Amino acid sequence: MATSTEVSEKAQSGAKRFIGGVVEGFYGRPWTMEQRTELFKREQKWGLNTYLYAPKDDYKHRMYWRDLYSPEEAEQLIALISAAQQHNIDFVYAISPGLDITFSNRKEVAALKRKLDQVRDFGCNSFSLLFDDIETEMCPADKQAFSSFAHAQVAITNEVFQHLGEPSTFLFCPTDYCAAFCTPTVTQSSYLHTVGDELLPGIDVLWTGPKVVSHKISVESIEEVSSILKRAPVIWDNIHANDYDPQRIFMGPYKDRPTELIPKLRGVLTNPNCEFYPNFVAIHTLATWCKASADGATKDVEMGDEEQDPCYSPHKALTLALTDWLEEFLSTDQLTACVKKDSSDEEPMQTDLGEHSYVPGPGENPLYTAEPLTLDDLKLLSDLFYLPYEYGPTAKSMLHELDWLKGHSHAAAVKSDQVTFHFDKLVPFDPPEIEARRPFACCQTAEWCSRARHFDDMCEAVVRMFNRLSNAPNRRILYDLYNYICDIKSGVNLAQAYVKSLGGLGKPSAQLMSDDPEPWGFRGGLSGEFQRMLPGHGNRDLYKHPHKTSVYCIRPYCTEDKMDVQRIFVKMQQERQIEDASMTEPPLISDILSTGEIPPSPQCALVLEDDIGPCGYMLALTDAKAAATSIQDTSGRVLEDFPSLITGQVLPRVTDPSPVKRMIGQLLSTMRSCGSRGVFCMLRHSDRRMLDFYTESSSFQPIKMGGLPPDVIAMGTSL
Structure with missing residues (x-):
């Protein structure tokens, strides 16, 4: 069995080709074998090279992953794999065992190997293990065998990869497959660090970008995750996916991914609309994007003269795709031809009028003539x-x-x-x-x-x-x-x-x-x-903002508000089920500021009210050094850069984020006018709501601070 060093040398011995293609990974009715074969022809014609087989509703891909394929199913898969190979398309078979696998059970691992061995016997040489969209809580047996969920997944993936002979294409989809899922951030995600440190180098990692359906994917975001994963990711792109909303379908161009990404990625696979034929634009424009070169030209057309990206113009790529698609629209499809063929042996419903075709007389309506599509x-x-x-x-x-x-x-x-x-x-x-x-x-x-x-x-x-x-x-x-x-x-x-x-x-x-x-x-x-x-x-709603259903009032904090602030603080602790945390852990500065043990600085405290009463607060200390020294051990360097502290909470009934952002902004402005160089806050990882408020309302970023409990994150922003 190969060691990690041997695998690394093997991976570095030659540059792998850029993966470009399609993943059939949506929820809903899978494509037919005929449609997939047509896809292979299109991919070959347009210069793509990969198809990832991962339809969520193929029972033996996901729900019944242990079951081997029947002879009839095997015959279909063999034909499909052969068709892909005939068109120089790398057929990647994916399996999703994460719904119910027990990682520590050797029989389960043997069942997984047996299933993939069967597919390998069909002629498949590329594989993928997917652990997306599953529960993250391990069963008791796995908790005893593995130190974390990531360790369990990585251990099984490495073992299967080596069992299959370390294929040149082997993809791993993590459970935290986008930045939004990483806790608390990409760079501080223990899950991703485990994947990066322990997953064998020959295994590539799938990643959807900042979100599940990412609006934009920046070079900086890919460089960030690549540094943690210790490899360039393969983008599983959901920009054209529509399985989450049956009223939508997407036929715009592949865009908002700069071509500067290409040398920083292992590849891109689009997971498009559930409907097969409307995906012409999504796949065609992705192919044009993949062919973009460093000098700004593609094999098809000059790009980028009026766009921000000098190598790729979404508008021109769309026009190219629609021009080619129009030819398909105007061609008689095989389905119509089959209907005519099947009915050819039957008695015709009417004789061929030929020379006696109907001609309307004077004053009568003209014959209907369909206008051609343009x-x-x-x-x-x-x-x-x-x-x-x-x-x-x-x-x-x-x-x-x-x-x-x-x-x-x-x-x-x-x-x-x-x-x-x-x-x-x-x-x-x-x-x-x-x-x-x-x-x-x-x-x-x-x-x-x-x-x-x-x-x-x-x-x-x-x-x-x-x-x-x-x-x-x-x-x-x-x-x-x-x-x-x-x-x-x-x-x-x-x-x-x-x-x-x-x-x-x-x-x-x-x-x-x-x-x-x-x-x-x-x-x-x-x-x-x-x-x-x-x-x-x-x-x-993309065009209009939702109506505001409440009117909020932001006012200065007064001594009479102390009880209300304490009530909101305790209630939010209970919401996060950590009301007993203060009994086992030393309190944070932010906690004792909220409980009133130390008062906020003058003009640095605000209360949020709605028609029911106080529903939130933001408190601050312009100089937190004395309080920090008396309560916990913190880095003196951190307090030099971020001498001020801010904390706050809002009740769940506050659904509009704008008043919270205004309170944070107002307090930051006040502390800046008082001469502060920077502000920090401390939150527990479970307090996702306030984490979002701080990161979205201003430039708060995670900072290193000593002496913090393991479930606490410190964030700071310079003024």
């Missing part, structure tokens, strides 16, 4: 279903215009002069028979009517796009998109009718205000009812 239609489709953290330009414009039209309705309506404003021009009142021929007349200002007409034009473009998509020859793509484009068409029609009603038209208004609307006139289902009842949809 590149502009696909650009609009992408704009409407762009990315999780942003809409495309057209969608942004529609939202902006609708918001403006709502806010300026009747704000400057014409009252005195006999004038009607139309979407197209300004004209005097006409006789009724002429006015009836102008359906877009409105009673608003000229600017309002002009913008309303612009909004109406954008809505009509969506309807035309829907009609052209519905008539596209390739039905397979349409069927994957149909629910989404029906939904957006319905929403656009409602918005269009609403704007017309604001302009003074009776019919749309009556339709919207009907007491007995048709089902398509409103968002249905229980989810729709909940949304109508709640004051706001929460932080998932």
Whole structure:
């Protein structure tokens, strides 16, 4: 069996190729074998090289991971692995035993090896062990055998890796697979440190970035995690994943990942939409990104002349993808061909009219002819279903215009002069028979009517796009998109009718205000009812901030507030189930400041109130040296850089973070005016809420301070 040093030398003997490809790792119906084979062809054509097999709803991948594949299942996997190899795609088989494995049970480890041996016999040479989305509490047997959850995972992973002969591609997905999951931070995560120190060098680590679905992935964040893991990570990118929301689908370009990342990564695998065919853009643009070179050029097109990234332009990559996708939309798919073939032996429903085809007569309606789908239609489709953290330009414009039209309705309506404003021009009142021929007349200002007409034009473009998509020859793509484009068409029609009603038209208004609307006139289902009842949809709304449901008052602390502050402090201790901590551990400075044993500095104490009463506080000491010396051993150097102390708590009913951030900011400003060089705070790791307040409201960063209990973190910020 190879030693760690031998493995390291083996890994360094030659540079591994950059992993670029697709992971089928979503929750929901897995792709079909036919779709996966089509994926391999696309990957080879576009220059990608890897497919990670990890569908969450393949029972024998996750829930029943111990069970071997049946002969029928084995036949399918063998064919799939062979198809990948034929197209030079590295087929990586992943297994997720973390739901119920007992790491210390040798029979469990043997079952895992036996399962992977079976897949190896199918011709698979690359593997992955996934421990994502599982409970972190170990069973009693594992607690006796391993010092931590990370040790248990790493030990099994190393053993399986060596059992399989140390394959050149072997991926490990940690339970803490993004920065948001690391406690308290990436650099201070004991879990990640264990992985970095003990996982064999030949094993690569999967990482999703700052969050599960990361908006942006910076070079600095990758350098940070790489230093802890002692290897460059493979990004498992969820930017196009939609399994968490069945109303969303994403067809925007791969973006917000600078190409400077490429030499600092082992690879990138996109985990895209559950629907197979709409992933054309996600995979195509990732391939363009992967081909970006240091001199700013790609094999396909010049990039980056107008973008921040000199090597890659998301806009140009999107246009390339949509241009290629349009060809697929306009081609007759195999499904239609199969239907025609299957029905060819049956008696035709009607004879071929041929020379006797119907021709409409004078004054009759012309024959219906479907308009062909255009590149502009696909650009609009992408704009409407762009990315999780942003809409495309057209969608942004529609939202902006609708918001403006709502806010300026009747704000400057014409009252005195006999004038009607139309979407197209300004004209005097006409006789009724002429006015009836102008359906877009409105009673608003000229600017309002002009913008309303612009909004109406954008809505009509969506309807035309829907009609052209519905008539596209390739039905397979349409069927994957149909629910989404029906939904957006319905929403656009409602918005269009609403704007017309604001302009003074009776019919749309009556339709919207009907007491007995048709089902398509409103968002249905229980989810729709909940949304109508709640004051706001929460932080998932991208365009508007949720409504504030409470009014808060921030006022100076007075001596009468001492009991309320103590009550809030004790209640939050109980919430974190650490009310007895002071009996076994020395109190922190912040604790005795909250309990009133030492008073805050003058003008350095604030109380937060809502309509019920005091619900939070922030207290500070401008000079904490004396108090620190009397209570605990701290580094003198730390107190020289951060002489002031701040502490606080808020009750769970305070859902709006802004008043807490304002209190922190106000106290920092006060201490700065008093001449303080820096401020520190101390929190227990379980106090995630206050940790978030400090890190998000200002530049507080973890600092080293001696004499702290093991469950306490110190953070500081310079003034």
